[in-house]
Amino acid sequence: MQAAITARKPATSAARPGARLAWIGQGFLLFLALLALYILGRNFVRNPVLFGQIVISGLQLGFVYALIALGYTMVYGIVKLINFAHGDVFMVGAFVSYYAVARFRLHQWPALVAPDLPSSLVVVIGSLTVILLSMIVCTALAVTIERVAYKPLRDAPRIAALITAIGVSFFLEFFGALHFVFSPRFIPYERPFEVATWYIKDGVHLVQRGEAAPENSLTISNILLIIMAASLLMQLLLQFLVRRTKIGKAMRAAAFDKPTARLMGINVDRVISFTFAVGASFAGLGGVLYAIAYPSIWTQLGVLPGLKAFVAAVLGGIGSIPGALVGALIMGQAEALTAGYVSTPMRDAVAFTILIIVLLVRPTGIFGEPEKEKA
């Protein structure tokens, strides 16, 4: 390698007179930031409780996005493929839980087996079963997709795999929309457990059934808490998996350099399948929780959340697990705050604008390591 023979001279300001004008762009960004701060600050002062409520709804969205974003960030980190079908695996997770609950009453099986079990335990075990079933089905689906569609294309140009991913995504959406599969309509989702809502005003109180929370009080639901707990738990689990186990080490090696990893005796194909499986199981969990939180499902349910989760992964720095969480939380807040204070339909626009600005300032995302593009 002769690359380092001549060190590049630092460009002098005389050769690059434009470098002195960087303040224009920085001023523009500052202006945007101040504008956003002004809008938020004014609304916070006007009604702090409403502001808090919007932030809470943003948290709920953000933690669901974090669950989906994990799958995207892991898969992209290893195979450099934007797995568009991931959002549809998420949708399948929601539908599987719908059928398990509404058709087969799977969430009540502990009551049938042991009738004298306390009802709270029945709900917990039943819901966990439903979630587990969704995760298993999603894992199987993702591994099948990977084997059938992506594996034969591993040495093909990357665009071929991307088009295939789009094709798989379309297939899942429209095959699911057939009458004998799921349904082309919106379906009201039946929850495996009841929503309990608490309001915070002079202490924490439960909102009684049939009553509304009093004016000017923050409300928190158990779904929010479950989503936060599940999302954080999965983050920790994944961190443990990637940092502390042997398969995690293999995943990191494959992400770093596939041919060398293969030379070191790592079965890269198995590692990739495993990555898809783990990501899909998180998507399945996310699908159930998302459907419980926003109980109306249809076959294109996964398109926009999937896309936003991918954007969140890019925002946080793709390939980075804490980055996925941070990016997802930013996306959730951006969406909720825009919907609350600017205009509901503009939330997608603002989310993508934030993405573009962040990429311009930090091209590899917030937590991404600056990497050179491989030749």
Added chain:
Amino acid sequence: MNVNVGFLIISIFKIGAVLAYLYGLLWVLGHAAKWVKIVGILAAFGLVQFALWFQVGDFRLLNDFDSGLLFQACAMTMVALGLNLIYGFNGQFSLGQWGFYGIGAYTAADITYRWTNRDARGLLVAGIGVILAGLVIWGVNILLRRYRGMPVLSAFTLYLIGVLAAGTVAVWVGNALNPLLVPLFGTSEAPGVLSSGAVLQVVFLLAILIAGAFAAEVSFLFGLPVLTLGSDYFGIATLGFTIVVNTLMVNSDTILPFPEMKGGRGMIGIPKLTTWFWAFLFLLLVIVIMRNLIYSSTGRALLSVREDETAAKAMGIDVAAYKLLAFVMGSFFAGIGGAVYAHYIGFLSPGAFSFLQGFNPLIIVVFGGLGSMTGTIAASFGWIFFLEGLLRVLLSQLGTEAPTWRFVLYPITLLLLMLLRPQGLLGSVEWGFLRAPRMQARVSEPPTPASATAPAVK
């Protein structure tokens, strides 16, 4: 299930005829003599027109549905060719083509819609705005040449300020000029000069040009900062652009001040000013521009940027400028395609411009082969006829679920093609007119009698 066999045969025959016609057209265009080209184009066009006109009793060779398909194929080919310029020839993975298509459609539709409703503001504001913004971009560009090494964000800010100022001036001037033109429209009982059909056609042509130029200017502003991103990041940012444009379309009557676009309900009442013929002419124009661009020195620079940016830079090629050029040209084609589309359908719904549909041009380009104009043209005609024509008609006999089945079979075809032939239908092969012209012998080479007298261009 009762599939009409005769119908199937006729459909397949029609598709074969259209493909043969396309191939013949490309072959004819490749001929050197100018009169052969002109006669060939006229003959090819006349053949299709004859087929459209031909009618014996109830039997028609090509019905309105078929001519609609031909039209759609032409419009889609323009969009896909633009994307092929961006992605196939310049290597920038863009998902924003559909957004520019939508911008072109809505801009042109708004201009002619207002014109037919005796309101010249659409044409005046958009026309003046596009011209002024172009001048501003040109001027700022000259100004910025003195400041090399300026961060792209700063340059973008300057351009943005300039274009916004130009837009404000355009709105102001357009609104001031409008009252002068309003009397010329006359009333509905006594239509004035400007209400005549001939003037409307001129406005339509202007609207198409303005729509294309507007899409190109938007793509310039958007591409300037975003083209500095790496390949996949650029793809995601352009996907975001499509989504943002679609969101703005859905809210065009609430967030944007265009009540006539009617937001998510869809814009109706756009005058249907175009026929298959205009789409065909515009497509021809786009093909010729593309072909001449690709085989010029600019085209070679575009290709070198795709192959290796570092090497291109080392050869003295301004990589950023050529990326921007390809992006702007591609968006211009998309804008023209959208404008033509709007005036054929007469109805624009934001649903037609959602990002899911936005994958279609990308799929067409990859199907036909990256960096093959012939492939793109063939693939987009084939795609429209396969997906919109054959499958829709055949599957409609299956009952109400036909549209869904269409989109079940289509990804399967896509998967099979990608698994069997990942480089696309044609790879990078070109046919006929679109093949690289043989270069004339250079003066620096030792002149031989053979090369000096041989006809230079095939």
